Amino acid sequence: MSSEATPNAAQTALRTAAIMLLFTLLFTAAMAYTYHATRPAIEASREQEQMRLVDEVLPPASYDNALLEDYVLVGHTPPPGLDKGARVWRARRAGEPVALVMEAVAPDGYAGRIALLVALGVDGRVSGVRVTAHKETPGLGDYIDPRKDRDKHAPWIAQFAGRSNEAAHWLPTKDGGTLAYRSGATISARAVGQAVGRAAGWAQAQGPQLYQAPAGSRLP
Incomplete structure (x- = not known):
């Protein structure tokens, strides 16, 4: 019974590692997409704030x-x-x-x-x-x-x-x-x-x- 348990444990560990790797890749891709999607709006907001201050002086x-x-x-x-x-x-x-x-x-x-x-x-x-x-x-x-x-x-x-x-x-x-x-x-x-x-x-x-x-x- 112990000979069967060892392969199963190894398979479970590999499956868990694969799931975590996939999750990490998906999370990284989502973060990269969000960054590139929101960057223009962030830059525009930063420039608006700069111009607001410039207009005051x-x-x-x-x-x-x-x-x-x-x-x-x-x-x-x-x-x-x-x-x-x-x-x-x-x-x-x-x-x-x-x-x-x-x-x-x-x-x-x-x-x-x-x-x-x-x-x-x-x-x-x-x-x-x-x-x-x-x-x-x-x-x-x-x-x-x-x-x-x-x-x-x-x-x-x-x-x-x-x-x-x-x-x-x-x-x-x-x-x-x-x-x-x-x-x-x-x-x-x-x-x-x-x-x-x-x-x-x-x-x-x-x-x-x-x-x-x-x-x-x-x-x-």
Whole structure:
């Protein structure tokens, strides 16, 4: 009886392994199909979110090129805090440079890193700034994010529009600058202001190279 049991056990094990292999192959195929089927929708959603943010910092009527396709890649860039590099988008109108839209990071927020999106015109003036990620204290330092700012008519972040690359423009009034801040949350305002200032200075210095580089190219 034991001689019959051994082959049966082996057959059962092989059959179980075959079923599991088939299940794995079918699951992998289903996942691959789902990925390829949903990828266009995911990409479209990502681009819509990017353009929503861009529209908040740069008026759509100010440029006429396909902005998300007109970009250059930059590597490790300390001034705007891009440790891992990023894309810098170029806005143009009738082929002429209008503005740069770029990411920046304030590493010294009260609760850590503050991620920003900054638009800078060819004249060196800020078109707009938005906070895209932060961990600042709710109800205190999170007013830097217009979605959390209780003043919807004049959000704190709006004061950056039109500022030029002057040292006083990036410092809170408490530090001798012209940047307004909310009582009890100076650190958040200072971190954002200085990060925008560093980004503005870098963009102004690198502007010609950034605008002239071929779309999709990588700069050192």
